[in-house]
Amino acid sequence: MARTEIRDADRAEVADFIERFWGSKISMSHGKAFYPHKEQGFVERRDGAIVGLLTYHLDEEGMEVLTLNSTLEGEGIGSSLMLNAIEAARKKGCRKIWLATTNDRLRVIEFYQRLGFRMTAINLGVVDEARKVKPQIPVVGERGVPVHDEVVMELAIEPYLDS
Numbered sequence: 086m087a088r089t090e091i092r093d094a095d096r097a098e099v100a101d102f103i104e105r106f107w108g109s110k111i112s113m114s115h116g117k118a119f120y121p122h123k124e125q126g127f128v129e130r131r132d133g134a135i136v137g138l139l140t141y142h143l144d145e146e147g148m149e150v151l152t153l154n155s156t157l158e159g160e161g162i163g164s165s166l167m168l169n170a171i172e173a174a175r176k177k178g179c180r181k182i183w184l185a186t187t188n189d190r191l192r193v194i195e196f197y198q199r200l201g202f203r204m205t206a207i208n209l210g211v212v213d214e215a216r217k218v219k220p221q222i223p224v225v226g227e228r229g230v231p232v233h234d235e236v237v238m239e240l241a242i243e244p245y246l247d248s
């Protein structure tokens with residue numbers, strides 16, 4: 086197992102990985118389009134292949150997690166990538182780490198809550214708008230639930246004092 090920050094040499098493979106799992110290299114969040122493979126993050130490999138990926142964007146609000154994927158579910162990779170991101174956010178002086186997911190993803194919403202995240206907003210219809218830019222976003226999501234809204238999840242963090 087090897088985990089590193091995303092390096093320039095990883096970017097093409099990271100882009101393919103994101104496209105494979107999300108149908109496009111673009112990630113939509115709060116009406117904005119991001120290219121996660123051009124951003125920062127962590128990549129985990131086994132036998133050279135990517136098995137886990139977290140990407141994030143930093144701005145004055147804090148750290149926004151753009152994508153999180155694990156291909157070996159239930160082995161702790163997803164949680165530990167998120168713990169890495171929380172640690173990185175504290176080192177970078179952020180006071181919050183947040184992300185947007187969709188209304189159908191109830192298991193993921195539970196997963197984030199177990200890590201301490203709270204649901205801070207539901208942005209009605211934002212996913213329907215995002216679909217106009219990224220048509221790959223499914224109309225019907227997990228367990229047959231129609232996908233319309235964005236659920237914002239947020240974790241308040243203490244930045245390290247010297248950051």
Ligand SMILES: CC(C)(COP(=O)(O)OP(=O)(O)OC[C@H]1O[C@@H](n2cnc3c(N)ncnc32)[C@H](O)[C@@H]1OP(=O)(O)O)[C@@H](O)C(=O)NCCC(=O)NCCS
Nearest residue numbers: 153154155157158159160161162163164165186192193196
């Ligand atoms: C969510 C995800 C990153 C978790 O990664 P992981 O390596 O399995 O995570 P861990 O082993 O640390 O934790 C397991 C927990 O992940 C969640 N999980 C596992 N499989 C999942 C799946 N297919 N979809 C959503 N959540 C899942 C569950 O909460 C699980 O706990 P449980 O077994 O008690 O229900 C991974 O399942 C995944 O890549 N899902 C698809 C992409 C996705 O939904 N990403 C989040 C976008 S907002």
